Amino acid sequence: MTSIDxxxxxxxxxxxxxxxxxxxxxPAVSGLDLDxxxxxxxxxxxxxxxxxxxxxxxxxxxxxxxxxxxxAAATSAAVPAEAEDDDESGTLLIDGAPPRARRGRxxxxxxxxxxxxVLSRLGDDVAFGAENLSVPPADIWRRVAEALDDVGLxxxxxxxxxxxxxxxxxxxxxxxxxxxxxxxxxxxxxxTANLDPAGVLEVRDAVGRxxxxxxxxxxxxEHRVAVWKDLVDRIVVLQPGSGTDSAVLLDGPPDQVLxxxxxxxxxxxxxxxxxxxxxxxxxxxAGAEGDDAAGELLLAAEGLAVSRERPRRAGLLRGFHKVPPxxxxxxxxxxxxxxxxxxxxxxxxxxxxxxxxxxAGLLAPVAGAVSATTGLSEGAGIDPYKxxxxxxxxxIGTVFQEPEHQFVTGRVLDELMFGPRQLGRGEERVDELLExxxxxxxxxxxxxxxxxxxxxxxSVATVLAAHPRVLILDEPTFxxxxxxxxxxxxxxxxxxxxxxxxxxxxxxxxxxxxxxGAELKLGAPQxxxxxxx
Amino acid sequence: MRDALTLRGNxxxxxRANPLAKFSGVVLITxxxxxxxxxxxxxxxxxxxxxxxPLAGLTLALLWQRGWPLILAAAVxxxxxxxxxxxxxxxxxxxxxxxxxxxxxxLGLGFLLRGLAIALPAVLLMSCTDPTDLxxxxxxxxxxxxxxxxxxxxxMRLVGLMAEEWQTIGxxxxxxxxxxxxxxxxxxxxxxxxxxxxxxxxxxxxxRLAVTMExxxxxxxxxxxxxxxxxxxxxxWVVLGGLLISGAAVVAALAAGTWNMVFLGQx
Numbered sequence: 136m137t138s139i140d141x142x143x144x145x146x147x148x149x150x151x152x153x154x155x156x157x158x159x160x161x162p163a164v165s166g167l168d169l170d171x172x173x174x175x176x177x178x179x180x181x182x183x184x185x186x187x188x189x190x191x192x193x194x195x196x197x198x199x200x201x202x203x204x205x206x207a208a209a210t211s212a213a214v215p216a217e218a219e220d221d222d223e224s225g226t227l228l229i230d231g232a233p234p235r236a237r238r239g240r241x242x243x244x245x246x247x248x249x250x251x252x253v254l255s256r257l258g259d260d261v262a263f264g265a266e267n268l269s270v271p272p273a274d275i276w277r278r279v280a281e282a283l284d285d286v287g288l289x290x291x292x293x294x295x296x297x298x299x300x301x302x303x304x305x306x307x308x309x310x311x312x313x314x315x316x317x318x319x320x321x322x323x324x325x326x327t328a329n330l331d332p333a334g335v336l337e338v339r340d341a342v343g344r345x346x347x348x349x350x351x352x353x354x355x356x357e358h359r360v361a362v363w364k365d366l367v368d369r370i371v372v373l374q375p376g377s378g379t380d381s382a383v384l385l386d387g388p389p390d391q392v393l394x395x396x397x398x399x400x401x402x403x404x405x406x407x408x409x410x411x412x413x414x415x416x417x418x419x420x421a422g423a424e425g426d427d428a429a430g431e432l433l434l435a436a437e438g439l440a441v442s443r444e445r446p447r448r449a450g451l452l453r454g455f456h457k458v459p460p461x462x463x464x465x466x467x468x469x470x471x472x473x474x475x476x477x478x479x480x481x482x483x484x485x486x487x488x489x490x491x492x493x494x495a496g497l498l499a500p501v502a503g504a505v506s507a508t509t510g511l512s513e514g515a516g517i518d519p520y521k522x523x524x525x526x527x528x529x530x531i532g533t534v535f536q537e538p539e540h541q542f543v544t545g546r547v548l549d550e551l552m553f554g555p556r557q558l559g560r561g562e563e564r565v566d567e568l569l570e571x572x573x574x575x576x577x578x579x580x581x582x583x584x585x586x587x588x589x590x591x592x593x594s595v596a597t598v599l600a601a602h603p604r605v606l607i608l609d610e611p612t613f614x615x616x617x618x619x620x621x622x623x624x625x626x627x628x629x630x631x632x633x634x635x636x637x638x639x640x641x642x643x644x645x646x647x648x649x650x651x652g653a654e655l656k657l658g659a660p661q662x663x664x665x666x667x668x
Numbered sequence: 669m670r671d672a673l674t675l676r677g678n679x680x681x682x683x684r685a686n687p688l689a690k691f692s693g694v695v696l697i698t699x700x701x702x703x704x705x706x707x708x709x710x711x712x713x714x715x716x717x718x719x720x721x722p723l724a725g726l727t728l729a730l731l732w733q734r735g736w737p738l739i740l741a742a743a744v745x746x747x748x749x750x751x752x753x754x755x756x757x758x759x760x761x762x763x764x765x766x767x768x769x770x771x772x773x774x775l776g777l778g779f780l781l782r783g784l785a786i787a788l789p790a791v792l793l794m795s796c797t798d799p800t801d802l803x804x805x806x807x808x809x810x811x812x813x814x815x816x817x818x819x820x821x822x823x824m825r826l827v828g829l830m831a832e833e834w835q836t837i838g839x840x841x842x843x844x845x846x847x848x849x850x851x852x853x854x855x856x857x858x859x860x861x862x863x864x865x866x867x868x869x870x871x872x873x874x875x876r877l878a879v880t881m882e883x884x885x886x887x888x889x890x891x892x893x894x895x896x897x898x899x900x901x902x903x904x905w906v907v908l909g910g911l912l913i914s915g916a917a918v919v920a921a922l923a924a925g926t927w928n929m930v931f932l933g934q935x
Contacts, residue, residue: 195883243883249829250876253822253884259800262894264884275894298828312884443835497839524847533843539869540840543861557845583868601845 142349144173145240145319151225154189163189167382176353178363181373182403183586187356191322193227195243196234239268241320242313246328248302251309258293264316282311286341301483303334307341314345323355328614331642358616361408364389404616412621414649418632430472433511433605433636438503440465441489462501463489463660476652477638485657487640488609495533495607496520525557532603536610538594548578554601568596588619608639612646624649680725682796687805689903693910694789700914701786706928709921710781716913717788724796738787746780804897830870837865
């Protein structure tokens, strides 16, 4: 207890600070003047491209200087040697010194839970930062226990494998690792963007508790204002660097800023509390709830048991016969009908995505069957898993959670043409999709360089270019800003009215409300449990 | 797959031994077996190794699961030696240019047993050594640079993650119409594309992990170790055990008159 009292909140000061990444024509941040006093809690907002992450990385002392970063991983990922150097202007100071000279004063949490974990055992991972700061070993274990308690993971053994944690738990573990360093400044870069609603609250509350205890300074970047509004005492809105204007657009107490800048923030895609973005309503009558017989049956699951693992071959002694994997969920029944939405919900680990992938003909069922009606299969056979890839995309389209997983070319236009070309079809739909999903200006861009929202729109468009009658989406709204969210929901409601069946795995209640239709609730991961519809 | 490199649930005695001590034991056995191709020294070592299984928490089923490529390689090596080595003694089987004689069969058997006896200690070592403990010992006791050792350890955790990612990317690409069907050329192209996708993800993850590590103060010249790697009495027994097994193998082969030094050529 005595040691945690020794946390000294850090002060941040920026004077005309700017940063241009190597090889980029325009600076990510320019002319930033900002003072944050010790113990202040700041929510950083602004449109994408305003340099929020760049500022956080700079404060964490991890910006630029890639070649000297020194870790094995950093060297392999470093920018090409011929790229010109990063360019810094003005000053950015923590407690009056450059962040790099203040190792350990700031702790940074990023978005992707998988890369916030360094080591494979819980206790070791929390100890990692403290070890690097040369804390005496005896103190380290005391700090580890305390930090794990503070983030609500104190109940787990120190040997617990980090790979067995959920996304929310991983982020809390990362927070514990940061707290064990006793930093005076906590930097959170969209810490909850990849989490389900329960995970979001877990992480937010853990951050709140630890701040109350240590009094450390906080700077958090996040689209969802409602989550953080009550925890912070100041909101700073940044705008993209133009060189002439100030980088800070607005600065003040949360309520005041939200009132002054409400329209501007909504226009920038920020999730402003109390505002649900306007979406296109479903046509009356079509796909109304409970109206099951309305749409043509396309796809049905019966007694389905699902797993991501493939059957294993038993050993020599048992004749190498196939051993089916243990299912994560079983006894699932569902129907997919033309022009109707089906939403799949359930807690983490209940096999929602696995079920969706099985329904999509991408995973083989462990037991039970997925069967396509003749209306959907058009002669390709009853089992979607046995269809050839070309047969599949013309019938069932699947949009993965991570758009990058589905990119197969190096140019947006080729990406859209890919499906139709595989099918030897015309490309008239591509033009329509380019227009409808606002991708026209990006046709020559490399898909990997797009923003998060653009990637999401592209991944939906590429799958639809093959004209499937069933569209399956895995967490399509995760981490999306309000603008992309509204566009996506409106577009899908249009598709539904035009007769496409839309199946989505989602935690987003507002999103499923826009789409309407039936809900399939999967229970906790019980291999023998029966799912309710 | 993700946990392929961890010791979940294994609490056997040898998991508590120091990785460097276990490694020395393995090296001692390997040296003795590398010196001679004969079935006596190999089978003596093999018998002792099988006795060590419970101490390392290894079972035959687990051995097959983790070590089948090595076992298969040993079997193939033994078989081909038996049919291709110059014959001497009674001919047992003769099919054209392939023949098996007393002499060549003995040599082949020696090869097979020796291959197994050399492969097994490595599997034993892997199955009772946690990568984190190995890294601790390498950095603190063998004095390898800690930035290199810990960087590698963190990267190894990503390997399991990449195996999952490979499956996901495969499905994601099938959903784009890229099938793994068709002629070998098409299949190779599909695999290449999938590998590229995996590489992109691996680089992204690696650079994010590097930022995480750097933000936690990694990369300085000095650091402390929360887990002190040390030697215990158990480690002395482990090294002694390695010495005894290798000694027993050599003595038994010399006594049986089968000792067959590799570097001295065939007799």
